[in-house]
Amino acid sequence: AQTVTQSQPEMSVQEAETVTLSCTYDTSESNYYLFWYKQPPSRQMILVIRQEAYKQQNATENRFSVNFQKAAKSFSLKISDSQLGDTAMYFCAFMKHGSYNTDKLIFGTGTRLQVFP
């Protein structure tokens, strides 16, 4: 069974600085997706970034980028130029790529990020 581990329950960063959130996962699959979702105080889960395991290039979305190390099964999220609106709970998630009825998301326990002015 797949597992996702986020070892940092809480982190803080000053506005405009850079912060990196860690995520490791365990799987025997070779083809899968990895995601970072953000959950602000409103509690809606918002997709931040997605990585396909077969792609060697790290995904980037504006100020958000990932460091995907497939051999090490590591998937960290880097937030550059942190903004107050980045304050949220961040969840790392894994999904096996395959037949449509196996697209279940496996979530980590989350990292609470606080951005200070």
Added chain:
Amino acid sequence: SQTIHQWPATLVQPVGSPLSLECTVEGTSNPNLYWYRQAAGRGLQLLFYSVGIGQISSEVPQNLSASRPQDRQFILSSKKLLLSDSGFYLCAWSTMGDTQYFGPGTRLTVL
């Protein structure tokens, strides 16, 4: 563009009462649909998923059930609520094997 709606946004119910939470998706056809529960301060737990009308798969045996009466409608129900059913319920959709997008959620408190 696709949008996903959930209602009600907030619900307070007594123990033993029935429950019906609704989720609808607009702007896509034949989506995969999901119900998740998030207990306070914890991650998400997948409860049910559906790949088509009338097709429901349960992930966790519990007091809840799900139905999909229409292509873009997903309903979470209970005949008798328990205290342990309290939590935040999220609906999500995806196209086959791809990214899941979440609704705004329903906060359920069982007293």
